[in-house]
Amino acid sequence: NPPPPPACTAVIFRHVQKTGGVSVRDFFAKLERDNEWRSYAEGPPSMLGSRRCAPSMERRRGRCSVYQLSPLRILEELATECAASQLRGRAASRTPLKAFVELHNRGSYSAALEFAERSLRPAGWRVVTAVLLREPVAQLASWFLFDGLRSDRCGVTPKNKRGRACTAVEYVEKRAARAPGGLQAFLIAGGNKTEPPAAVHARSSALLERS
Numbered sequence: 001n002p003p004p005p006p007a008c009t010a011v012i013f014r015h016v017q018k019t020g021g022v023s024v025r026d027f028f029a030k031l032e033r034d035n036e037w038r039s040y041a042e043g044p045p046s047m048l049g050s051r052r053c054a055p056s057m058e059r060r061r062g063r064c065s066v067y068q069l070s071p072l073r074i075l076e077e078l079a080t081e082c083a084a085s086q087l088r089g090r091a092a093s094r095t096p097l098k099a100f101v102e103l104h105n106r107g108s109y110s111a112a113l114e115f116a117e118r119s120l121r122p123a124g125w126r127v128v129t130a131v132l133l134r135e136p137v138a139q140l141a142s143w144f145l146f147d148g149l150r151s152d153r154c155g156v157t158p159k160n161k162r163g164r165a166c167t168a169v170e171y172v173e174k175r176a177a178r179a180p181g182g183l184q185a186f187l188i189a190g191g192n193k194t195e196p197p198a199a200v201h202a203r204s205s206a207l208l209e210r211s
Helices: 021-033 055-061 071-088 109-123 136-148 168-178 183-188 197-210
Strands: 009-014 038-040 098-103 126-131
Touching: 009 021, 009 071, 009 109, 021 038, 021 098, 055 071, 071 098, 071 109, 098 109, 109 126, 136 168
Parallel strands: 009 098, 009 126, 038 098
Antiparallel strands: none
């Protein structure tokens, strides 16, 4: 006998900067327009496919601030919604819930994975987790073109508070200081804007050694 269809489906996507994640976001935004998926993507209001908060907050406030985004809360509410639908016996009469949840600058990927293993898979969910990586030099070049050429990224002094664009060498050194062990290793190891780089560096180094 074929296996039963999943109760609901979640794609949990860790969007590492400058690795093509916006293309993935756009793909799921198009699926949402076709009423096949819900896309909980992180981005500014003008960006295609951006939805920044949990379903209950959207119903109450409409579009909400990026600072209210909580990928874990989104997953928790989706789990509750799926379970309620199953209890009402409605899943057989309609397409089961399918959701794309992006973690970009906010939220803990490890916490989302732990929740999926603890609560979603045992409840019959199909869970797909994904991270895109990029050849490191190409990724750094993309960062430089996106960020390093801005007029205020380097050369800020008491006399020149406006700064200037970075040279390639300056930008490489600056990024290395902000993300020890490499940008991708830094993010995959759980780095974020609130944690001291040294704490993440230890995890990044351990990750690189194991790989």
